[in-house]
Amino acid sequence: MATQKAVVIQGLGKAKVVADAPIPKPEKDFIKVKTVSVALNPSDWKHIDWRADKGAVVGFDYAGYVEEVGPDVKKQFQKGDRVLGFTHGCESHNILLTAWLMGTLIDVEDILT
Numbered sequence: 001m002a003t004q005k006a007v008v009i010q011g012l013g014k015a016k017v018v019a020d021a022p023i024p025k026p027e028k029d030f031i032k033v034k035t036v037s038v039a040l041n042p043s044d045w046k047h048i049d050w051r052a053d054k055g056a057v058v059g060f061d062y063a064g065y066v067e068e069v070g071p072d073v074k075k076q077f078q079k080g081d082r083v084l085g086f087t088h089g090c091e092s093h094n095i096l097l098t099a100w101l102m103g104t105l106i107d108v109e110d111i112l113t
Contacts, residue, residue, distance in 0.1 A: 007058040009090070015048045015058055026070035031077055035064040047090035056090045 006021035026032045039061040048058060063084035069077050077083075 009048055009054060009056045009058065011054055013049050021057065026068045026073075028070050029072045029074070030070045031066050031073060031083075032068040033062065033064040033083060034067045035062045037063045044090070051090070053090065058090055060086050060088075060090075062087065 002023045003020045004023050005017055005019050007015050008018045008021065009015045024032065038059055041061060043060050044058050047056070061084075063082075066077050066079055066081040066083060068079065
């Protein structure tokens, strides 16, 4: 699997940029977004400082372009569409659902168009 940079929690109060986070393929009703812009907001730094799951990737808010559309997506998304929205970042059980990956999986229900 190809890799990318990501901000990964290392422990309570500590995060760093790593270069070996996986680049996911879209599944089911998800799309893959090439993130262009992300926001560092209080949810991000509070998770790092107070709820640090080691290995979790930071990131909630994003803007970018659709790269791939999952086979079960019913909404009319196409490669190249501009999108923005939020994800469920800082979850160690599914690090691919975070905005601070350069290629991230997005649940289509969480997209603002």
